[in-house]
Amino acid sequence: MSDKGSSSGGSRxxxxxxxxxxGGEKNAQSHYVDTYWENGAHVxxxxxxxxxDAGVKTASDGVMVLIPQPSSDPNDPLNWSPIKxxxxxxxxxxxxxxxxxxxxxxxxxxxxxxxxxxxxxxxIQHNLVGNLFCLGSGGLFTVWLSAYxxxxxxxxxxxxxxxxxxxxxxxxxxxxSYMAARILNGFFSIVAQAGGLMFIQDIFFFHEHPRKIxxxxxxxxxxPYLGPLITAFIINKLKWPVAFWVFTAFTALxxxxxxxxxxxxxxxxxxxxxxxxxxxxxxxxLVGVEQWRSRRTRQSFGQAIxxxxxxxxxxxxxxxxxxxFLNFAWIIGVNATISIWLTSIYKFTPYNLGMFYFxxxxxxxxxxxxxxxxxxxxxxxxxxxxxxVITPEARLLIIWLASPLMAVSILVLGFALEHTWHYMAIAVxxxxxxxxxxxxxxxxxxxxxxxxxxxxxxxxxxxxxxxxLGGFMATYIEINWVTxxxxxxxxxxxxxxxxxxxxxxxxxxxxxxxxxQKQGRMTxxx
Numbered sequence: 001m002s003d004k005g006s007s008s009g010g011s012r013x014x015x016x017x018x019x020x021x022x023g024g025e026k027n028a029q030s031h032y033v034d035t036y037w038e039n040g041a042h043v044x045x046x047x048x049x050x051x052x053d054a055g056v057k058t059a060s061d062g063v064m065v066l067i068p069q070p071s072s073d074p075n076d077p078l079n080w081s082p083i084k085x086x087x088x089x090x091x092x093x094x095x096x097x098x099x100x101x102x103x104x105x106x107x108x109x110x111x112x113x114x115x116x117x118x119x120x121x122x123x124i125q126h127n128l129v130g131n132l133f134c135l136g137s138g139g140l141f142t143v144w145l146s147a148y149x150x151x152x153x154x155x156x157x158x159x160x161x162x163x164x165x166x167x168x169x170x171x172x173x174x175x176x177s178y179m180a181a182r183i184l185n186g187f188f189s190i191v192a193q194a195g196g197l198m199f200i201q202d203i204f205f206f207h208e209h210p211r212k213i214x215x216x217x218x219x220x221x222x223x224p225y226l227g228p229l230i231t232a233f234i235i236n237k238l239k240w241p242v243a244f245w246v247f248t249a250f251t252a253l254x255x256x257x258x259x260x261x262x263x264x265x266x267x268x269x270x271x272x273x274x275x276x277x278x279x280x281x282x283x284x285x286l287v288g289v290e291q292w293r294s295r296r297t298r299q300s301f302g303q304a305i306x307x308x309x310x311x312x313x314x315x316x317x318x319x320x321x322x323x324x325f326l327n328f329a330w331i332i333g334v335n336a337t338i339s340i341w342l343t344s345i346y347k348f349t350p351y352n353l354g355m356f357y358f359x360x361x362x363x364x365x366x367x368x369x370x371x372x373x374x375x376x377x378x379x380x381x382x383x384x385x386x387x388x389v390i391t392p393e394a395r396l397l398i399i400w401l402a403s404p405l406m407a408v409s410i411l412v413l414g415f416a417l418e419h420t421w422h423y424m425a426i427a428v429x430x431x432x433x434x435x436x437x438x439x440x441x442x443x444x445x446x447x448x449x450x451x452x453x454x455x456x457x458x459x460x461x462x463x464x465x466x467x468x469l470g471g472f473m474a475t476y477i478e479i480n481w482v483t484x485x486x487x488x489x490x491x492x493x494x495x496x497x498x499x500x501x502x503x504x505x506x507x508x509x510x511x512x513x514x515x516x517q518k519q520g521r522m523t524x525x526x
Contacts, residue, residue, distance in 0.1 A: 042067060042450070044207055045388030059207070067206035068453075073273045077203040077265045085203045087261050089212055092199050093219040095159060095192035095254045100220060102166060102185060102247045103131050104227035107336055108353060109240040111343070116240075117175045121340060122479055127179040128336060129475050134186035136468035139194030140308050141187075143457035146195055148295065148304035151202070152264040153288030158191035159255050165189075166251045170244035189251070190464065193220055197449055197460035202265035209449055210375035210395075214442045218368035221438045224335055225360040232339075232354030259286065268297055299524065310522050311458035315515050316451055319504050320444050320459075321466035326501035327403075329470030330410055330494045331437050333478040334430065335360070336471070340479065341417055341487075342426075356427060363431030367438025374398060375442055392450035393512045396505050398443045403502035405436035407495050414491025451512075455522040 044065050046058050057066045070078040077085075110124040117124070138158075146154045165185035172178035196216045204212050231243040264285045268276070277294035284290045311317050342348040342356060375398060382394040409429040416425045441463075448459035482490045508515075 042206060042390050043388055044383060044390060048388035059205070064207050068269070071269070071273060073276060075267075075276065075279055077267055078205065080203060084263075088199060088203060088263070088265070089215060091254075091257045091261050092192045092196050093216045094257060095155075096196050096216060097219040097223045098162070098247075098251055098254055099135055099186065099189040099193055099223070101223040101227040101250070102169070102189060102244075103128065103135065103182075104224035104335065105231045105243050105247060106131070106182065107339055108228045108231040108235060108350065109243055111339070111350070112235055112240045113175070113178075119175060124175070125336070125475060125479070127175075127182045129472055130179060130183040131186035132332070132468045132471040132475060134183050135190045135193075136465040136472070138187035138190040139461040139464040139468075142191050142194040143198070143461045144304045144307055146198060146266075146457060147299065147307055148301050149288055150264050150285070150291030151195065151198060151266050152262055152285050153291060155191055155195070155258055155262060156286055158188045159251075159258050162189035162191070163248065163251045163255050166244065166248040170241045170248055172241075194461040194464045195457055196220075197445060198457035199265055201449060201453055201456035202267065206450070206453075210379065210442065210446050211372060213445050213449070214368055214371045214375060217441045217445065218364065218371075218438065221367070221434065221441060222361055222364040224332070225357050225364060225434070228335075228339065229354050229357035229361060232350045232357065236350040236354065264291060266291070266298070271297055303524070307455065307522075307524060308458050308461060310524070311452070311455045312462055314452065314519055314522065316508060316512055317448060317455075317459055317462055319508060320448055321462045323501050323504045324441075324444060324463055324466035325470040325473075326497055327406060327437060327440065327470070328467040329474040330406075330498060331433065332467075332471030333474030333494070334410070334413060334433065336475045337478050337482070338426075338430070342423070345417065345420060346423055348423075356423070359427035359431045360434045363434035364438050366431070367435035370435070371439050371442050374439070375446065391513055392447050392516075393509050395443050395447040395450060396509050396512075399440050399502075399505045402436040402440040402443070403498065403505065406433050406440070407498040407502075409433035409436065410491050410498060411495040414488045414495070417491075418487040447508075451516055452522055454524060458522070 042065075044067070046056065046063050046065050057069050058064055059066060066078075068078065070076055073079065106125075106128050110121050110128075113119075114121045114124050142154060142158065162185055165181050165188065168181035169178060169185060172181055197213070200209060200212050200216065230246065231240075234240075234243045234246065263282065264279070275297065277290065277297065279285065280290065312321070338356075339348075339353055342353060346352075348356065375395070378398050379390055379394060382397070383390050409432045412429045413426060413433070415421070416429065444463060445460065448463070449456055452459055478490075485493075
């Protein structure tokens, strides 16, 4: 059933699309789509195709089937040069880095802010709670606005407001002003995190997805650790607003990259080439004029609003969101409170904190490095055992490794902090926990993108919702929970929740394909 989506681009949809677009190329390729659309399998080895599939386009090796099958239109983003595609991926990854980077800076600055504004650290931490909540809600707005107005103008607008609110964070002179700035920054800075899968689906083929998702996800997962790392070194010598001025400078760089290098990637494969909008002016695309003129070739505003609702109505999307919520909560919970435990128990200085954050940073890079080959290896081994066929559920196999890593790490961290083990033990298991979530993040996104390519933006946004709501909940309750129950009891319960969440992956592995076939695809106007 996932291969049905191979004939669609970033958020498009029906079998008829290939028949409309490909014209003379229709026969072989539409036969391929009709054969594999409903059975939930991608056939990537051209030698495993049926006789009627002769003429299906392949990669340069002549073996790997291209999914989606590109049109003959040079303006089709699938036909763009590799250089242009990877520039867009790089820019999107850098912009996706910024939300959690800025959000996590507040984990460390709360120490001097509590003294300056004469409030408890728990009260100051509420700004992080608001920021995290708006990261999730901003993600949903990102995808439905992008579906109607286009990817590029929404990216430009949200990045512009993110830049303004980053400067506001640095210039705030009261806690109330600072908190308002942080909340708004979270809402607008999330744009490339929530919309990243849209761009990847729009410009890359199926067999390229895991590695591209790994690059984009790597930037996201490492960011909440580099934020505290850099901030700790800054406030060791300078005042806390300097850290947010650095954040403002980084956001300004993102804005320049977006304006300088990004382009519109939305492409409606449900209409013939002669009706496709012809790009004329990049400036007009940056401000959304060209997209506005061609809006009637996509979908109505109401239809765009319904897309996230339709997406979450699919049980696999809901279950993956819940899984991520139950796992990322404790990633954020540990990250948001570790500075408090290290300063109170181990008497760490800001400089010591900065050095400590190298550990989870290394963990995220390790997870990304291993994942660069491991996700493809699992896919190839699966195809080898299934005659060149891969189903979306194959992407979930690697999570059977990631979930135990996260569960064991949380348990050990509880004992290490409770019994004041050497801080290196804490560093090591923080790194392992982060490596686990890095691997799981790529697997979940790849699974949902394989299963619902027509809803690439929507499934990505719901994963962001799961992550940010988990962080919102954990940040709000973690300190009080640990204070009341003790580190071992609190972290032990979190270990149990993480382990139980792994049953969701087992369930999807066993029944995911049947559920997808029964519920059908996401039915969108485009």
